[in-house]
Amino acid sequence: MIKILVDAMxxxxxxxxxxxxxxxxxxxxxxxxxxxTGRQAEVEAELKKYTYDKSxxxxxxxxxxxxxxxxxxxxxxxxQSSLIAAYWMLKKEEDIRAFVTAGSTGATIxxxxxxxxxxxxxxxxxxxxxxxxxxxxxxxxxDCGANAECKSSMLCQFALLGSAYATxxxxxxxxxxxxxxxxxxxxxGDPLRQQTYKYMKQMQGINFIGNIEGRDIMMGDxxxxxxxxxxxxxxxxxxxxxxxxxxxxxxxxFSATLSSKMGYLFMRKAIKKMRTQLDFDxxxxxxxxxxxxxxxxxxxxxxxxxIANSIANAASIYxxxxxxxxxxxxxxxxxSFTVDNDEA
Amino acid sequence: MIKILVDAMxxxxxxxxxxxxxxxxxxxxxxxxxxxTGRQAEVEAELKKYTYDKSxxxxxxxxxxxxxxxxxxxxxxxxQSSLIAAYWMLKKEEDIRAFVTAGSTGATIxxxxxxxxxxxxxxxxxxxxxxxxxxxxxxxxxDCGANAECKSSMLCQFALLGSAYATxxxxxxxxxxxxxxxxxxxxxGDPLRQQTYKYMKQMQGINFIGNIEGRDIMMGDxxxxxxxxxxxxxxxxxxxxxxxxxxxxxxxxFSATLSSKMGYLFMRKAIKKMRTQLDFDxxxxxxxxxxxxxxxxxxxxxxxxxIANSIANAASIYxxxxxxxxxxxxxxxxxSFTVDNDEA
Numbered sequence: 001m002i003k004i005l006v007d008a009m010x011x012x013x014x015x016x017x018x019x020x021x022x023x024x025x026x027x028x029x030x031x032x033x034x035x036x037t038g039r040q041a042e043v044e045a046e047l048k049k050y051t052y053d054k055s056x057x058x059x060x061x062x063x064x065x066x067x068x069x070x071x072x073x074x075x076x077x078x079x080q081s082s083l084i085a086a087y088w089m090l091k092k093e094e095d096i097r098a099f100v101t102a103g104s105t106g107a108t109i110x111x112x113x114x115x116x117x118x119x120x121x122x123x124x125x126x127x128x129x130x131x132x133x134x135x136x137x138x139x140x141x142x143d144c145g146a147n148a149e150c151k152s153s154m155l156c157q158f159a160l161l162g163s164a165y166a167t168x169x170x171x172x173x174x175x176x177x178x179x180x181x182x183x184x185x186x187x188x189g190d191p192l193r194q195q196t197y198k199y200m201k202q203m204q205g206i207n208f209i210g211n212i213e214g215r216d217i218m219m220g221d222x223x224x225x226x227x228x229x230x231x232x233x234x235x236x237x238x239x240x241x242x243x244x245x246x247x248x249x250x251x252x253x254f255s256a257t258l259s260s261k262m263g264y265l266f267m268r269k270a271i272k273k274m275r276t277q278l279d280f281d282x283x284x285x286x287x288x289x290x291x292x293x294x295x296x297x298x299x300x301x302x303x304x305x306x307i308a309n310s311i312a313n314a315a316s317i318y319x320x321x322x323x324x325x326x327x328x329x330x331x332x333x334x335x336s337f338t339v340d341n342d343e344a
Numbered sequence: 345m346i347k348i349l350v351d352a353m354x355x356x357x358x359x360x361x362x363x364x365x366x367x368x369x370x371x372x373x374x375x376x377x378x379x380x381t382g383r384q385a386e387v388e389a390e391l392k393k394y395t396y397d398k399s400x401x402x403x404x405x406x407x408x409x410x411x412x413x414x415x416x417x418x419x420x421x422x423x424q425s426s427l428i429a430a431y432w433m434l435k436k437e438e439d440i441r442a443f444v445t446a447g448s449t450g451a452t453i454x455x456x457x458x459x460x461x462x463x464x465x466x467x468x469x470x471x472x473x474x475x476x477x478x479x480x481x482x483x484x485x486x487d488c489g490a491n492a493e494c495k496s497s498m499l500c501q502f503a504l505l506g507s508a509y510a511t512x513x514x515x516x517x518x519x520x521x522x523x524x525x526x527x528x529x530x531x532x533g534d535p536l537r538q539q540t541y542k543y544m545k546q547m548q549g550i551n552f553i554g555n556i557e558g559r560d561i562m563m564g565d566x567x568x569x570x571x572x573x574x575x576x577x578x579x580x581x582x583x584x585x586x587x588x589x590x591x592x593x594x595x596x597x598f599s600a601t602l603s604s605k606m607g608y609l610f611m612r613k614a615i616k617k618m619r620t621q622l623d624f625d626x627x628x629x630x631x632x633x634x635x636x637x638x639x640x641x642x643x644x645x646x647x648x649x650x651i652a653n654s655i656a657n658a659a660s661i662y663x664x665x666x667x668x669x670x671x672x673x674x675x676x677x678x679x680s681f682t683v684d685n686d687e688a
Contacts, residue, residue: 133589134588134589134592134593145526145527148526148532148533148534148537149534149535180578182489182492182573182574182577182578183489183577188492189492189574190492190493190574191493193492193574213577213578213581213585214577214578214579214580214581214582214583214584214585215581215582215584215585215588216585217582217585218582218585218586218588218589219585219588219589227578229526230526230533230534230537230575231574231575231578233526233527233557233558234524234526234557234558234571234575234578234579234582235558235578235579235582236558236582237557237558237559238558238559238561238562238578238579238580238582238583238586239558239582239583239585239586240558240559241558241559241560241561241562241563241583242562242582242583242586242587242590242622243586243590244478244559244562244563245477245478245562245563245621245622246586246587246590246618246621246622248478249478249617249618249621250618253614253615253617253618254611254614256614257613257614259610259611259613260610260611260613260614262607262610263606263607263608263609263610263611263614264607264611265607266603266604266606266607266608266610267598267603267604267607267608267611269601269603269604270597270598270600270601270604270607271597273593273597274590274593274594274597277589277590277593278586278589278590
């Protein structure tokens, strides 16, 4: 059994979407055992709607809920909340392997650092979504918002973390690492990028392919794109916005005239495939990478399928031995030469 | 007559695309007078293919060409190049109103600053493309790469410049200005964003709506999105990459089966409309904003229609009195309180 915690109260559509997603994941993977944290009565009411193996699901009653307006550092003191209770269990109980939440990003990050804790040697955890690319696979982009300000030594660690995730989570061998920059030439970017480029060129343990530009993320020219949390967040959300525009225009245009409606009948499959290609939730949320156990932050607006995908992703990351892989890399790869500009 | 310079040798498809685009623009707008700089024989050979009003087009022979591998600061010493010769004419001849090039971005920026010069009071020019949004209009995004590092006082000027462009180029009254950040809450972002937010809230002369996220650019929640050149570039290219992926998938999927091919016959119009919605060149290149005259950088891979759109955009910006508008704003709006962090 793989025990995974699910924050049943996190996200805009909780507990409906979280419970439905948990049941979907449970029914698909017979090795899963899920622990749902949340308001017991509400969670039970949702669970009644479905058929599932009751011996592989339990509820831990948490009367309190953290919402988007809470200040993260304050919120994590509320131990009766579904998110914080989950973090304490994750920390204390060895056989619980991972945690999935669609709750507040800020509280997820703060709780992860202060309660669960980082892998020994990791400076800062990074938020890492898997982005669909034109090769039908994924490009991992990190950091996407856990650290608005970064230093070269952090970006170098992100390269290691992302490489380990690409292998453990998606079976990508020798993943290609690119540095997100405003041009591909070696001298491009601000001092942070210029310094990081030099370090990454020297680094062992990663397959560094050089600078990449924003457009290369979805083109899939690399497997791991390394960014500071500010520009990574901007990149991710810009792509999401573009995808949203496309889906919106499709919806409108494809039902605008009788002719296009008829065409739609013929093209349903192709259009469905297009939608899937743009589905940022397909690959299961953003991994908060660098913590002692995998924590997955699913989108606040997660639907059941997104939650199910995030749970499946958490199981796959655990099965892929992510954390031991990271620990091994940290042991094998000497990063002591990555001195930051302001320390130099 | 509105005299506009066109760099006939700039871009991957020059002089074919530049000459074809110039002729298209000339035939569409009877008030235009175009001056093409480039290798005379090559340009004439291209011009022979078309019918156009010869009294409104002239060629200035420039035997030299700057390519992407040239170092900008070195390249601008080569006065016989089509780009640099154009800048000198733009500077010296008062009745030449604007300049369009698909050549090297670096040389365009350096030449603009060192030869043509900035509007009095402008710290740094910014590269500002018009991005198609879900409302069918444009969102202006600046800076998109002229300045990898920015200070608060620069971002505040960009807000003024972008507002003037929105009105002069696109007729948008009281344009909404957003600050590109990694979240919408007031406290979000790095120190640069936090400081800039405070200044923009106090600024006269702009309609500041607060922080925006990457996804809001193409959603069209604001008319002007202000960014440092690094993250603006990342945002722009991330959206381009997403658009490219969508168009690629469309092309593949819509001709994959007999059924989808039939569907395509019915949906041609709708699909064409979708393509147009994702066309980043539709609105005519990126304006290098803050110089004494409008300079438009068209994409390096510009096709004739992109060049034609850039020329039309240049004419429209001149007609909209962009530069006087910027000068007026600089006179009316006191920005002296926008002291940068490192000066404070």
